[in-house]
Amino acid sequence: MIIHDSAIKHDKLLLLGALLCGCLHHMMFYEKAWGISYPLFMLVFYVYFYWAVKERCELRFDASLLMVLPIVLLSLTYTAFTNSLFAFLNALVIPVLIVIHTTWVMRKGAVHWYERGIIQAVLEQLFLHTLSYVPMPVKVAIRSLAGKINASRSQQIWKISAGIAISLPLLLLVVSLLASADTMFDRMLNKLPELLKQFEIIQFMFRTGWIVIVSIALFAYIYGLLHPKEIKQPMRVEDEWGRDSIKSANPDEYPLVANKPMRFDATITATILLIMNAVYVLFAVVQFSYFFAGGSALLPDGVTYAEYARRGFAELVVVTVINFTLLMVTLHGVDRSVPSMDRFLRVLLAMLIGCTAVMLCSAYFRLSMYEEAYGFTISRVLVHAFMIFLLLLFAIALIKVKKDHFQLMKPYLIAGMASYVLLNYIQVDGIIASSNIKRYETTGKIDTGYLGSLSFEVVPYLISLQSKHPEIEGAKEALQTIKDRLPHKLETSWLSFNVSEWRAAKALQKQTD
Known part of the structure; x- marks a missing residue:
């Protein structure tokens, strides 16, 4: 009992130390350029580190302390120099050196910093030991503040937290992408701080989030150094017939069977989906108010409907890919053994798919208007196809949301293969040429040089364009460019016969005659 109380007290002090470091980090770096603050915070971090591990390893002037020297010297560059390139590179190198050094200090007997094993040790420290303790500060805080709270309720609270x-990081990324994609959504977000200015809630939340994230990161990292997760290594032995078999490292246990797959917690996942869906619903409302309404809603001065609609398709596609990843992780990597939570997650996933469909439609129409303004290219047409393919994948996933026994892999593979084959056969270059010619007849603008760089499928369209509009500049040159790419008959074998090439040569020869 005394040992348990001592461990709880140590965890509280460790969390308080991390919180102090988080506050100092905020004070040194918030709205301030990096300067002497960087080496000062490095000093703060190492004081916290050596205080936290003082019972496991002492501060000694040995080889391990020499690695602090390059860290100190690189940190001082933010005070001594102003080279932006090295400032960026050092921001990446210094944390890597710190992780290597602190991991080596804690595992001196097991690995040396110059051995390959240090790479595995560092990766384990970051992605196994540290990440597994990210919820730990919430547990310690709840245990400290709430006292003897109901165990199950306490567990739910820290899972939601x-x-x-x-x-938060995913939300910041998605919100920035959506704001970049849609002018009105960006303006609406910009108005929120004004509406809440009197309370300064946004600034308070940002500052608090800054301190909390830094504190949790430091606590989880140091706690992971002190309490690394045990990795049970199976050992290979020979049976009575001399065949290899895998057994547990503990001889008293039964031979290892297939491990139960790791599942993400349903409450944590539901919290993430709730937050993301709230943003997506707000974005969908903006889309129906301004974009799908065809400009019927009043746009601010200086923003035309065409300008508003022609931007943001790339950002929306990125958000759609993020949503698809979140959907797949929830469907296949989350523990949904509790029926009520399973139903709730299905509702949230259905909302996610619905909002994503709105984003895909918005991105599709935005790209269409962009093409009408600036022309059709291979990359833009392929993005169109990719958006249609994503919409198909989400539609198939909706079946999985409704019927859990439905297997996604088979229809996804069929859809992927069929879509790729179809993309090969629809003659993308022909679609580009035809669409650009129709655009020329409407706007009088066309890039014949670009059409001349496409495949032989565009020859009939260029010939038709030249015959209908002999005044157009560049069509003859584009056809000549394609003609120059045709192989000479005497230099080709019948084994190299190509239908598109043959048709192009025949059409160009007929035009010459």
């Missing part, structure tokens, strides 16, 4: 903390 962990879900909020995990969703």
Whole structure:
């Protein structure tokens, strides 16, 4: 009992130390350029580190301390120099050196910094030991503040808190992409700080989030160094017939069977989906108000409907890919053994798919208007096809949301293969040429040089364009460019026969005659 109380007290002090470091980090770096603050915070971090591990390893002037020297010297460059390239590179190199050094200090007997094993040790420290303790600060805080709270309720509270903390970086990324994609959504977000200015809630939340994230990261990293997760290594032995078999490292246990797959917690996942869906619903409302309404809603001065609609398709496609990843992780990697939570997650996933469909439609129409303004290219047409393919994948996934026994792999493979084959046979270059010619007849603008760089499928369209509009500049040159690419008959074998090439040569020869 005394040992348990001592461990709890140590965890509280460790969390308080991390919180102090988080506050100092905020004070040194918030709205301030990096300067002497960088080496000062390095000093703060190492004081916290050596205080936290003082019972496991002492501060000695040995070889391990020499690695602090390059860290100190690189940190001082933010004070001594202003080279932006090295400032960027050092921001990446210094954390890597710190992780290598602190991991080596804690595992001196097992690995040396110059051995290949240090890479595995560092990766384990970051992605196994540290990440597994990210919820730990919430547990310690709840245990400290709430006292003897109901165990199950306490567990749910920290899971929800962990879900909020995990969703914050993803939320910031998605919101920035959506704001970049849609002018009105960006303006609406910009108005929120004005509406809440009197309370300064946004600034308070940002500052608090800054301190919390830094504190949790430091606590989880140091706690992971002190309490690494045990990795059970199976050992290979020979049976009575001399065949290899895998047994547990503990001889008293039964031979190992297939491990149960790791599942993400349902409460944490539901919290993340709730937060993301709230943003997506808000974005969908903006789309129906301004974009799909055809400009019927009043746009601010200086923003035309065409300008508003022609931007943001790339950002929306990126958000759609993020949503698809979130959908797949939830469907296949989350523990949905509790029926009520399973139903709730299905509702959230259905909302996610619905909002994503709105984003895909918005991105599709935006790209169409962009093409009408600036022309059709291979990359833009392929993005169109990719959006249609994503919409198909989401539609198939909706069946999986409704019927859990439905297997996604087979229809996904069929859809992927069929879509790729179809993309090969629809003659993308021909579609590009035809669409650009129709655009020319409407706007009088066309890039014949680009058409001349496409495949032989565009020859009939260019010939038709030249015959209908002999005044157009560049069509003859584009056809000549394609003609120059045709192989000479005497230099080709019948084994190299190509239908498109043959048709292009025949059409160009007929035009010459």
